[in-house]
Amino acid sequence: MYDELIASPRVLLGPGPSEANARVLKAMTTPMLGYLDTEFVQIMDDTVALLRRVFGTENSLTLPVSGTGTAGMEAALANLIEPGDPVVVGINGYFGGRIADIAARCGAAVTTVEAEWGKHIPAEKIAETVEKVSSPKLVALVHGETSTGILQPLTEAIQIAHENGALFLADCVTTLGGQPVDLDARGIDVAYSCTQKCLACPPGLSPISFSARAVEVIRNRKTPIQSFYLDMTLLENYWHGEKRGYHHTVSMSLIYALREGLRVVLEEGLTDRFERHERNARALLAGAKAIGLQPAAEEGYRAPMLTTLRIPDGIDDATIRGQLIADYGIEIGGGLGIFAGKAWRVGLMGDSSNERNVMLFLNAIEKLLIESGHSAKRGTAVQAASQAYDV
Ligand SMILES: Cc1ncc(COP(=O)(O)O)c(C=O)c1O
Known part of the structure; x- marks a missing residue:
């Protein structure tokens, strides 16, 4: 016999699927x-x-x-x-x-x-x-x-x-x-x-x-x-x-x-929904940049539902993504094609696009990066995102 199917809870912040x-x-x-x-x-x-x-x-x-x-x-x-x-x-x-x-x-x-x-x-x-x-x-x-x-x-x-x-x-x-x-x-x-x-x-x-x-x-x-x-x-x-x-x-x-x-x-209304996607993407990027994670997509042409972040030198892609899943249940995407190992893909799509997920992800990635030797001050990412929401 196989056990009853029970999937672990996940916070889906990859390139899709998002939370249903x-x-x-x-x-x-x-x-x-x-x-x-x-x-x-x-x-x-x-x-x-x-x-x-x-x-x-x-x-x-x-x-x-x-x-x-x-x-x-x-x-x-x-x-x-x-x-x-x-x-x-x-x-x-x-x-x-x-x-x-x-x-x-x-x-x-x-x-x-x-x-x-x-x-x-x-x-x-x-x-x-x-x-x-x-x-x-x-x-x-x-x-x-x-x-x-x-x-x-x-x-x-x-x-x-x-x-x-x-x-x-x-x-x-x-x-x-x-x-x-x-x-x-x-x-x-x-x-x-x-x-x-x-x-x-x-x-x-x-x-x-x-x-x-x-x-x-x-x-x-x-x-x-x-x-x-x-x-x-x-x-x-x-x-x-x-x-x-x-x-x-x-x-x-x-x-x-x-x-x-x-x-x-x-x-929800299409306009409000688009605005929500924009707002959460803005806060995510503000938090990410505050701890030295740079966007991989050109300014002025960034899709609000999918943020690509360059993986800092000396940080191992698979280790961090594995820890995000193991410690926080958070899934983000690795890079595809020439971005493999070089960028993370963080999706804030549909229901997954919310303030709770932005804060959860920023807190988690900041902690894991610092533990891996990346230089950042604890609490910076969440604070920057929080300020972005206040604007
Ligand atoms: C822009 C774009 N086109 C096509 C596809 C293919 O869609 P699917 O994986 O649902 O077949 C994807 C999947 O992520 C996509 O992002």
Whole structure:
């Protein structure tokens, strides 16, 4: 026999998953309904209506795809790209690289526009690249690059894409629910996200939305969509069709969770929620800087839900993260790619973004760093964060 499953309590301050909201977890215990039960169909409709409000869109083709954020990425690319299509992808971190990889697997002729990790991609550089590509079909950027903590400005890039006849894709996996994404106001043609970060739900669904222009592109494809599971025309029929038909058995529990999670988001109010993410990130950084931890992301372009901190010389990454878990139950992320061993990723996402967690983390990291020989005065980090909250 195995023991009953009991997971140790954790304070989730990594790059996701974040803490799931208690109401969301409760909603997940709702009994199963059939995937075409009229009550379940109503729950699906509610979820889509709530999702449109959080995305800031009236896009008809909006729904949560089964699977995590990567499923949304695959769905966006597999539906829009046909073999040989020219696609421009911005890469300034790990996830831009993943978009380029998947786009190439879809047969795209990928041109990348790159910036150093920890820096944003300047609009002029995007313009220069897009203008060199003949008839670009799609320009893709990561809004919140979770490997570096960069919040990429989108407005000019969207204009550049549209002026050159391309659709614009935004990876909003990290930003949805924590920063404005405003699909319609900005003119984003396709955006996808996840449930396990700023929406405070468990992982397993990827909300996605396509503009009317993007839908037109899908409808006018000359080649079939390679993926059956992620074929948006088939999913559209299940989620929005007049005569809904079976496509695959969706996870009722995850859809219950998302519906409740979106209700929680909208009850708080998007503006207040964005402001909360900003406020807690400001305090975290003030505390971190006060003990000599420097941000790895460029000033002016920092995503409030994910702060990257350079690991001081002489400090061992794995030892500190192991102690954070063992002594405090706190999870933070290690660096990805070229930031491995060089930076920590501290997430303050969704419900995890609160003052208690900021203070808990700062107190813990300060103590562990001092014990490892780092020079700082005990109490400095919490005091600096506290002052930042008072401003
Ligand atoms: C910006 C970004 N895009 C895509 C993904 C992939 O999402 P998932 O791990 O949920 O498949 C992540 C995951 O952290 C991400 O941060």
